[in-house]
Amino acid sequence: MSVPAYTPLQRDALAELANIGCGQACTALGALLGRVVDLSVPTVQALDLADAVEALGPAEDVVTAVVLPTAGDMEAAVLLVFDQSDVARLGALLGVDPADHEMAVSAMSEIGNILGANYLEALMAVAGIAAEPGPPMGLTDMRAALVSSALASSTAALEAAILIDTRLSVEGEECSIAFVLLAGTDDIERLLQSVGLGTEA
Numbered sequence: 268m269s270v271p272a273y274t275p276l277q278r279d280a281l282a283e284l285a286n287i288g289c290g291q292a293c294t295a296l297g298a299l300l301g302r303v304v305d306l307s308v309p310t311v312q313a314l315d316l317a318d319a320v321e322a323l324g325p326a327e328d329v330v331t332a333v334v335l336p337t338a339g340d341m342e343a344a345v346l347l348v349f350d351q352s353d354v355a356r357l358g359a360l361l362g363v364d365p366a367d368h369e370m371a372v373s374a375m376s377e378i379g380n381i382l383g384a385n386y387l388e389a390l391m392a393v394a395g396i397a398a399e400p401g402p403p404m405g406l407t408d409m410r411a412a413l414v415s416s417a418l419a420s421s422t423a424a425l426e427a428a429i430l431i432d433t434r435l436s437v438e439g440e441e442c443s444i445a446f447v448l449l450a451g452t453d454d455i456e457r458l459l460q461s462v463g464l465g466t467e468a
Contacts, residue, residue: 270452270455273466280464281311282308284390285429286308287389288385288387288390288446289306289308290306291389292306292381292382292383292386293305295381296381299381300360300361302360304435306435307433307434308432311431312429312430313427313429313430314430315427316414316418316426316428319414319428319449320410320411322430323430323445325410326411328409330351330408330409331354331406332346332347332349332379332407332417333346333349333378333379333380334403334406334416335384335400335403337400338398338401339396341454341457343425343448343449343450344418344448344449345386345446345449346414346417346446346447346448347382347445347446347447348410348413348444348445349375350443354371356440356442357375358375361377368407376404380400380403382446393461395461396457396461404416417449427449427450427455428448428449428450429447431445432445433445433446
């Protein structure tokens with residue numbers, strides 16, 4: 268199933284929901300790090316899964332990701348993708364030696380859990396949908412393989428992705444994180460209906 272051709276107003280609504288979720292996630296990360304964290308959301312896209320993999324960057328590039336499957340009224344998966352240079356930067360803020368890959372991935376799992384759980388909590392609260400994240404899973408692999416792992420973590424039919432490209436600044440340390448909400452098109456429709464912009468009559 269392909270993603271519907273959303274109107275500019277619907278895309279703006281998805282972007283606003285993403286901004287709210289990312290804002291709460293940013294606040295939670297700042298509390299974890301004990302530092303001022305600024306986060307911007309320059310782009311939000313609703314894409315088919317194949318297009319989302321391409322939009323994330325070269326499929327063969329090795330990245331670290333955190334996957335949080337969700338359960339409840341909305342069965343989906345949240346995927347946070349970190350480039351290796353950003354893993355080193357964020358890990359260093361937590362006192363992790365960048366050369367210790369296992370500890371770096373563990374640190375990303377903690378950061379990803381904080382970001383992903385708070386993002387999901389804010390999104391579901393606004394939409395009035397009850398869903399809870401499962402345990403985080405930290406992985407290092409090629410981008411395309413990580414998306415496959417995220418799909419395998421959910422029992423639901425995940426057909427589409429809301430891809431959120433974010434820029435994160437922690438007291439001058441710049442990095443980027445891709446938030447990806449993998450969901451069924453029906454669940455994206457429910458998000459739009461919650462703000463009065465559903466495609467169904």
